[in-house]
């Protein structure tokens with residue numbers, strides 16, 4: 278059996294590491310790229326280089342951004358006393374797309390999931406505590422996904438805030454979000470309902 282050259286082999290290997298890309302797909306993409314003009318194929322390489330060099334996490338809310346702090350954190354029109362805690366930047370984007378939320382965010386970059394070896398110290402919970410400590414935040418809205426892990430994460434953070442900052446109100450997105458679903462897949466109406474119908478935890 279003949280094998281591909283080292284560089285094609287290595288390209289296929291990298292492609293097959295991507296989520297949802299099996300060996301067959303990796304092979305198909307690799308040969309597609311080989312057929313393309315160098316300029317065309319390099320656009321993919323440039324796009325990857327760009328996101329990895331220009332995009333970083335906001336040092337305040339951990340959203341993905343090219344400027345630090347991000348445009349939401351520095352926007353004087355946003356209510357800095359209201360913080361919505363979400364698992365991932367994509368959840369923040371979904372809530373932003375409603376255009377109905379005027380507070381700021383805190384992105385956890387994950388959720389507490391002991392079975393997946395994801396623990397509180399792996400998330401940005403410490404940084405959230407530091408933000409609350411400055412005294413400007415009066416309400417924290419838990420916007421974690423309505424799943425077992427998402428609910429567990431919300432409860433963990435709620436207990437932490439109740440113990441350390443009893444004056445800060447903790448609410449959570451509730452009505453409208455079906456249990457077991459993901460915020461990123463919810464439509465605008467469901468999310469707007471969830472924001473306006475948030476409840477005290």
Ligand SMILES: [Zn+2]
Nearest residue numbers: 335338347350
């Ligand atoms: Zn930010």
